Amino acid sequence: QLKRDFLQLFTETVHAYILQIPMLQQLVGPVSTASTWKVREVGDGNINFVYIVEGPAGSLCIKQSLPFVRCVGDSWPLTQDRSRIEVQGLVEAAKHAPRHTPKVHHFDSKNAIIVMQYLAPPFIILRRGLIEGKVYNSFAEHITEYMACTLFNTSTFKLDADSYRANVVKYVNSEMCLLTEKVIFAEPYIKASNNRYSPQIEDQVQQLQHDAQAKVAISILKDKFMHQTEALLHGDLHTGSIMVTESETYVIDPEFGFYGPIAFDVAKIVGELLLTLFASYGQEMATPEISRKQQQVWILSTITTIWNSFVSKFQKLWSSTGLTGDSYPIAVHGPDAPAGSSSLQACQQAYFERLFQDVLGFAGAIMIRRIVGISHVADIDEIADVQARVSCERRALAFGKVLLIQILQQSIQSIEALISEAENAA
Ligand code: ADP
Ligand code: MG
Ligand code: MG
Numbered sequence: 001q002l003k004r005d006f007l008q009l010f011t012e013t014v015h016a017y018i019l020q021i022p023m024l025q026q027l028v029g030p031v032s033t034a035s036t037w038k039v040r041e042v043g044d045g046n047i048n049f050v051y052i053v054e055g056p057a058g059s060l061c062i063k064q065s066l067p068f069v070r071c072v073g074d075s076w077p078l079t080q081d082r083s084r085i086e087v088q089g090l091v092e093a094a095k096h097a098p099r100h101t102p103k104v105h106h107f108d109s110k111n112a113i114i115v116m117q118y119l120a121p122p123f124i125i126l127r128r129g130l131i132e133g134k135v136y137n138s139f140a141e142h143i144t145e146y147m148a149c150t151l152f153n154t155s156t157f158k159l160d161a162d163s164y165r166a167n168v169v170k171y172v173n174s175e176m177c178l179l180t181e182k183v184i185f186a187e188p189y190i191k192a193s194n195n196r197y198s199p200q201i202e203d204q205v206q207q208l209q210h211d212a213q214a215k216v217a218i219s220i221l222k223d224k225f226m227h228q229t230e231a232l233l234h235g236d237l238h239t240g241s242i243m244v245t246e247s248e249t250y251v252i253d254p255e256f257g258f259y260g261p262i263a264f265d266v267a268k269i270v271g272e273l274l275l276t277l278f279a280s281y282g283q284e285m286a287t288p289e290i291s292r293k294q295q296q297v298w299i300l301s302t303i304t305t306i307w308n309s310f311v312s313k314f315q316k317l318w319s320s321t322g323l324t325g326d327s328y329p330i331a332v333h334g335p336d337a338p339a340g341s342s343s344l345q346a347c348q349q350a351y352f353e354r355l356f357q358d359v360l361g362f363a364g365a366i367m368i369r370r371i372v373g374i375s376h377v378a379d380i381d382e383i384a385d386v387q388a389r390v391s392c393e394r395r396a397l398a399f400g401k402v403l404l405i406q407i408l409q410q411s412i413q414s415i416e417a418l419i420s421e422a423e424n425a426a
């Protein structure tokens, strides 16, 4: 499977690898101390291998992509070009959201190895912190800064059409997009061997898979995913791709990056937080003595802030630096444009109204795939009491479907309406 001259890293060989590259070696410590460096593999993701090396001068995070999916093995091949996409995505994001992007130290394209800044404890994967019952009060402002800045600045809201098209071709990420198209937009809606869901919800899954409205809705969303080349997305912005402390937020793992619909990134984080909300109620059902009320209130207010702050940050960028972009041309923006500022406002309002509906639809698809499809969320899977877990899965799946078919019905018109529906459904 591996190319003959490919260097696969192991915990035991990370020292030697770092020692070969003086710039990296200096970041960890003097050569003479190499035998004292500590190396461990920490990859808890499904796809790649991640090593941490710590020495007297500092530490590094080393991520290697093998030509297959880690959790499945050789039987599921996957392009190592994802490593190039990831490093390009990290470098691009660092231009627009430097406070939220780990620094890249080195890229070895031949061996698909990225060496980057290690986010040491107290940094924790957001999903893990939330499962522990924590809340993060700066998170909404940070993640909206990351999303607004990366999405706005890579789109034709900001770029001229020529630079934008040159950028689009650098992020053709077909295999990774195919993976998303399969596991999010196809398999949950058919009988697929990859699907795994609790046998207790078989009836509800059958119902979903026989629902014509759901099929129309997921097809519309898949079409948007495939054809709406709006901005460079992170592409996998779930709570496992975010590392946090009380005061800082970093976004890792942009290997699914591609030019796609802005709503998809926003929806992944909203959909995942909704799943965490449902899980939080499920946890409370399993262990009623531990109240999760504070976290539930925080999740709902965080979703509200994420939407409102995203819109306000994006709109601010659009109004101030959007003049260079080719999306909304001179007729809307220019000083001589008839009704200049009121037409700009009207365009912005119409855009964000459309975006909101797409966010709801995609968020519904995200919730559904995490209950029915191959890849679940630990938030729900780790609810120890089976009855509590299944009840949570039923609610989350039902609410996912409500959101999914919003793309047809558009009956939820505001973030406040979403929050009250979610609170009732959870
Ligand atoms: P995958 O693509 O396999 O999902 P990730 O990039 O998400 O890999 O990394 C897997 C895990 O490795 C993360 O959940 C996190 O625990 C750890 N990790 C990844 N990058 C860093 C980093 N820069 N600093 C600290 N830990 C990291
Ligand atoms: Mg990951
Ligand atoms: Mg992970």
Ligand code: MG
Residues within 6 Å of the ligand: 045, 047, 048, 236, 253, 255
């Ligand atoms: Mg990944």
